Every structure is written in C-alpha cells, then in structure tokens.
Amino acid sequence: MSATKAIAEDTTATFHGWASTGALPLKKFSYHPRPLGPKDVEVEISHCGICGSDVHTMTSGWGELSGPCITGHEIVGTVVAAGPESLRQVGDLVGIGAIVDACGECKDCKEGFDQLCKKSTFTYNATYNDGSDAKSYGGYADRVRVNSKYAHKIPSEISAAEAAPLLCAGITTYAPLKHFGAGPGKRVGVMGIGGLGHLAIQWAAAFKADEIVAISTSDNKREEAKKLGATKFVNSRNEEERKAARHSLDILLLTSNDKNTDWAELIDYVANHGTLVLLALPEIPTIAVPPTSLLLRHVSISGSLIGGWKITQEMLEFAAKTGVRPWIEKMPMSDANGAIKYMMEGRPRYRIVMETEAAARLQKH
Ligand SMILES: [Zn+2]
Numbered sequence: 001m002s003a004t005k006a007i008a009e010d011t012t013a014t015f016h017g018w019a020s021t022g023a024l025p026l027k028k029f030s031y032h033p034r035p036l037g038p039k040d041v042e043v044e045i046s047h048c049g050i051c052g053s054d055v056h057t058m059t060s061g062w063g064e065l066s067g068p069c070i071t072g073h074e075i076v077g078t079v080v081a082a083g084p085e086s087l088r089q090v091g092d093l094v095g096i097g098a099i100v101d102a103c104g105e106c107k108d109c110k111e112g113f114d115q116l117c118k119k120s121t122f123t124y125n126a127t128y129n130d131g132s133d134a135k136s137y138g139g140y141a142d143r144v145r146v147n148s149k150y151a152h153k154i155p156s157e158i159s160a161a162e163a164a165p166l167l168c169a170g171i172t173t174y175a176p177l178k179h180f181g182a183g184p185g186k187r188v189g190v191m192g193i194g195g196l197g198h199l200a201i202q203w204a205a206a207f208k209a210d211e212i213v214a215i216s217t218s219d220n221k222r223e224e225a226k227k228l229g230a231t232k233f234v235n236s237r238n239e240e241e242r243k244a245a246r247h248s249l250d251i252l253l254l255t256s257n258d259k260n261t262d263w264a265e266l267i268d269y270v271a272n273h274g275t276l277v278l279l280a281l282p283e284i285p286t287i288a289v290p291p292t293s294l295l296l297r298h299v300s301i302s303g304s305l306i307g308g309w310k311i312t313q314e315m316l317e318f319a320a321k322t323g324v325r326p327w328i329e330k331m332p333m334s335d336a337n338g339a340i341k342y343m344m345e346g347r348p349r350y351r352i353v354m355e356t357e358a359a360a361r362l363q364k365h
C-alpha cells in the first residue's frame with residue numbers, strides 16, 4: 001500500500017453545509033476547511049444561488065462524486081477573516097463563482113481565461129492543484145475559505161441576494177456575448193429562457209445589440225422575454241415563427257441541451273458566418289451536428305465556460321451601472337432539499353437564491 005499524503009486542513013475550524021454523496025436528498029455535513037493562507041479570506045455565507053450544474057453534480061449526472069460534495073458556486077457573503085496579503089478586508093461583501101484558484105502565470109491565466117488554466121480549481125467537487133491536495137467545498141454552507149482574488153467585491157448598487165446568480169449565470173452569459181461581439185450591428189439569439197437565458201437577454205439589451213431574439217419551446221415566457229429586453233420572440237414549435245427566424249442570428253446562445261436536442265434545427269437559426277455557443281454541458285459524451293451548415297454557410301460552433309476573475313469583476317461593475325439583475329426567488333438554505341426539488345420541477349422564475357441566517361445580519365445590500 002502506498003503512503004497517502006495528508007490533506008491540508010485546519011482542524012481548529014469546522015464549517016457546516018448540505019452535501020450530496022451522489023444522490024438526493026442532500027444531508028447535513030461538516031468539514032475542516034483548508035488552512036487560511038496569506039492571500040485567503042474566510043467568508044460567512046449569506047446567500048447562494050442554485051445552478052443547473054449543482055443538480056447535475058449532486059445527482060451524479062456528470063459522473064461519480066469524489067466524496068461528500070457541498071455544491072453551490074453562486075456564493076455571496078461577508079469576509080470574516082483575511083490573510084495578511086488578502087485583496088479583501090474583514091467586513092467586505094464578496095461573491096464567489098465557479099472557480100476558486102488558478103496558477104496566474106500560464107498563457108490562459110495571462111490572457112484572462114484563468115477558468116481554462118490546467119491548474120484551475122472548481123469551487124466544489126475538486127482538489128486544489130497548488131500542492132495542498134485540499135478539497136474544495138461550495139456554498140450550500142455557513143462558511144467558505146478561498147483565495148481572495150476569487151472573492152469578488154460586490155458593488156454597493158447590487159443587493160447581496162441579487163448578486164449571487166451573477167457569479168455563475170451572469171458571467172456564463174456575459175462573457176460569450178462580449179467575446180463574440182454582441183452589440184450594435186449584431187443579431188443575438190437566446191435559446192431557453194431560464195436562469196441563464198433571462199440574464200443573456202438583459203446583457204444583449206445593455207450591449208445594444210440590433211436584435212435580441214428569445215427562443216423558447218412554448219409561449220409561456222413571451223411577455224416576460226419582452227420585459228427582459230427581447231425585440232422578438234420565437235416559439236420553436238410554431239412552424240411559421242421558426243421559419244421566419246431562419247439564418248437570422250449572428251450569435252445564438254444555447255442555454256441547455258440534452259440527448260434530444262435537434263442540432264440541425266438549432267443551426268438553422270444561425271446566419272452565415274454566425275456562431276452557435278454552448279453554455280451548458282449535457283449528460284452525454286458526444287453531439288452530432290450536420291456538417292453542411294458548417295461548410296456551406298460558414299457557421300461555427302463554440303462553447304464558453306464561465307469567465308476569469310478579471311471579466312467577472314468587470315461584469316459585476318457593468319451590472320451595477322446598467323441595472324442588469326437576475327429575477328430571483330428567495331428560499332431558506334435550511335430547506336435546501338425543498339429548494340432543489342422546486343428547481344428540478346422547473347418552477348423558478350428565474351433563479352433560486354438560498355438565504356442563511358447571516359442574511360438577516362447584513363447591514364446594507
Ligand atoms: Zn453554475
């Protein structure tokens with residue numbers, strides 16, 4: 001038997017949360033956090049949004065868990081302890097998204113794509129690549145310790161509860177729209193009006209895209225899409241509306257996909273030279289796309305994963321200025337299983353944010 005390296009943890013501290021061991025329901029779970037490093041902060045969590053990724057992870061849809069997993073990567077809270085080199089101070093309201101560490105030195109990190117860094121660490125169900133082998137735990141908990149670089153300062157214009165979904169759903173939609181140049185002269189489509197889509201529409205409107213087309217499988221969200229800033233609504237099951245929207249979009253964000261996704265139909269919405277951008281990972285290993293659109297119409301298929309620390313901070317400041325905010329429903333974290341059930345039934349309009357007891361203690365926000 002080979003010797004196993006001791007995992008770095010601070011046995012003087014115990015954090016409490018809700019964990020999955022691969023299936024629901026979530027169970028109460030306590031753990032010792034990694035030691036508070038010189039650049040780290042300890043955050044008392046007041047809010048945590050529920051992301052689709054949390055559900056894929058906690059139900060083992062993306063594979064087996066490495067151990068009890070506290071999900072949650074739309075975390076907001078107050079700094080209660082800070083290392084001597086921390087970028088944040090005790091009392092700061094901060095937000096933590098889907099990554100908590102990266103090397104800071106590789107090409108990806110230098111170009112602002114630290115989420116693609118080989119040494120980056122996801123906020124939960126991951127192991128730190130900094131030599132400590134510490135496990136990462138997410139935000140369905142009372143506290144978390146992370147590198148202060150990834151504890152983003154929340155602008156005072158944004159409430160703590162509304163800030164939470166910006167940390168994943170917000171950056172997941174903001175970054176690709178920025179990257180692919182959404183703005184004047186561009187026609188943007190958003191397929192799926194939910195936690196991601198309702199923010200994507202608002203960003204595209206704030207970027208002043210020529211057209212913002214909300215595409216959904218039913219008419220339920222037609223009015224709400226317009227309120228969010230869509231200039232047009234397409235019910236994808238309405239043959240006439242679908243045909244009228246053919247080859248019309250320069251950028252099409254796809255907020256969810258699964259084994260039943262009709263890729264030919266999706267690509268049909270994209271204009272010549274346009275790009276279809278995947279924002280969510282399905283629970284299947286491969287997708288099949290018709291090659292003719294790629295070759296005969298120069299359509300590209302791309303994907304986008306959250307955003308690095310720099311663009312995440314920029315996104316928060318842009319939201320503060322432009323008024324882009326998630327539409328949220330608050331639920332108590334003490335009933336995390338109830339919140340997950342509500343989420344899995346597809347009922348939230350549009351993002352659930354769980355609150356801990358610390359929420360009542362926040363002075364402002
Ligand atoms: Zn997420």
Ligand SMILES: [Zn+2]
Nearest residue numbers: 103106109117
């Ligand atoms: Zn790196």
